[in-house]
Amino acid sequence: MAEFVDLEVKKEGVGLLTVHRPPLNVLNRQVVTELGEAVVEAGRSPDIRALVIWGADRHFSAGADVAEFSSMSVSEVGQFGKELDRAFRGLASLPKVTIAAVNGYALGGGCELALTADFRFAGDRATFGQPEIQLGIIPGAGGTQRLPRLVGPARAKDMIFSGRPVKAEEAAAIGLADAVFPAGEVLEKALEAAGRYAKGPLVALGAAKLAVDRGAVGDPETGLDLERSLFSMLFGTEDWRIGAASFLESGPGKATFVGR
Numbered sequence: 001m002a003e004f005v006d007l008e009v010k011k012e013g014v015g016l017l018t019v020h021r022p023p024l025n026v027l028n029r030q031v032v033t034e035l036g037e038a039v040v041e042a043g044r045s046p047d048i049r050a051l052v053i054w055g056a057d058r059h060f061s062a063g064a065d066v067a068e069f070s071s072m073s074v075s076e077v078g079q080f081g082k083e084l085d086r087a088f089r090g091l092a093s094l095p096k097v098t099i100a101a102v103n104g105y106a107l108g109g110g111c112e113l114a115l116t117a118d119f120r121f122a123g124d125r126a127t128f129g130q131p132e133i134q135l136g137i138i139p140g141a142g143g144t145q146r147l148p149r150l151v152g153p154a155r156a157k158d159m160i161f162s163g164r165p166v167k168a169e170e171a172a173a174i175g176l177a178d179a180v181f182p183a184g185e186v187l188e189k190a191l192e193a194a195g196r197y198a199k200g201p202l203v204a205l206g207a208a209k210l211a212v213d214r215g216a217v218g219d220p221e222t223g224l225d226l227e228r229s230l231f232s233m234l235f236g237t238e239d240w241r242i243g244a245a246s247f248l249e250s251g252p253g254k255a256t257f258v259g260r
Contacts, residue, residue: 005034007041010191013198015048019113020056027109028065029080036087043094049202049259050097050194053117054187055104060126063108066135084109084141092116092146092213095206097197101190102126103183107165112139115146118209120176121190122168123183128176131163149216151175201239202259207231 010016017038019025027035042048055061064084069077091098091113100106100117107129114120114128122128130143138144139160148156151174159166171177181189197205207230215223234240238260246255 002034002038004031005038007038009045009047010052011195013047013049014191014194015042015045015051016054016191017042017051018054018056019061022057024059024062024105025055025057025110026062026065027084027113028068029083032080032084032087036083036090039087039090039094043090043096046259048096049198049200051094051099052187052190052194053091053098053100053113054190055102055106055110059104059110060100060102060106061110061113062105063110063131081140088112088116088141092142093210095209096202097194097200097205097209099190099194101187102128102177103186105129107131108139108143109141112141112143112146115142115150119178119193120171121186121193122171122177122180123186124168124180125183126168126171126177126180126186127165128168128171129163129165130160131165133161134163147176199257201237201243201255201257203237203239204234207234 004019004021006018006020008016019031019035021028021031042051072080098117099119099121100114101121102114103123103126105127106114107127108131111128111130130139130147132139132143144156144160147159155174166174166176168177168180172180179189211223211227211230214226239257242257243255
C-alpha cells in the first residue's frame, strides 16, 4: 500500500490520483516513487479511461522537499531528478485525458506536476509558480520546457526568472489555467469533465493527444506524417465502426464507444 499517493476509480471510467502528504503535499523521494507507480497502474487499468490529479486538503503541491534536497549530494540529486522525470514523463505521455484539479499552492515541482496534465482546472484561491530561482537553482522537472510551450517563452521567463507567484485569475489569462472555479467546486468540476472524456473513443483520444503533443515539439512535416499514420490506424478500431454506424443511423454525437 502506498503511503502518500492514492489511485482510485472515482466514478465510471474516471480515476483520481491524489497526493496526500500534509500540510503542503511536498514531493520527497517516497512520494515520487509512489507517484511513478500510480502512473503505471493508471495507464494499465482498463477501468480508468480519464484521470484527475489532485492534492488532498488545501494544496495541490508546494513542490519538492527542500529539507530533503539540502541533505543530498549532487549525484543523489541527479538520481532523484531522473526518478522525478520518469514519473512526470509517464504522466504527460499517458494515452488518456488528464486534468489537474489545482487548489492552493502549485509551486515548483507542484506546478510542474500540473503542467504534465492535458488541462488545469484551478480553484479561485490557487497559486502557481516556479520559485526555484529564489533558491539559486532552476526548475528541474519540466518547468523550463512545458511552461513556455503553454504560455509562451516571454511569460515563462518572467515566471522562472522572478520566481513570483501567479494567482488563478492571471493563470487563466495567460493560458496556464484552463478554467477557474470556486475552491470548493474545482475537484467536482474536474471529475465531471473527465467523465465526459471517459465516454469517448479511448484509442482515438490517445492518438489525438500523441499527435498534438509530438507536433508541438517537432517540425510540421514530421507531425503531419504522424497524424496521417494515426488517422489510418484508427480505421481498424471497433470504436470507428461504432462511430460510423451511429453517425449514419442517428447523426453525430450519439455513439456509445467501447474504447477498442
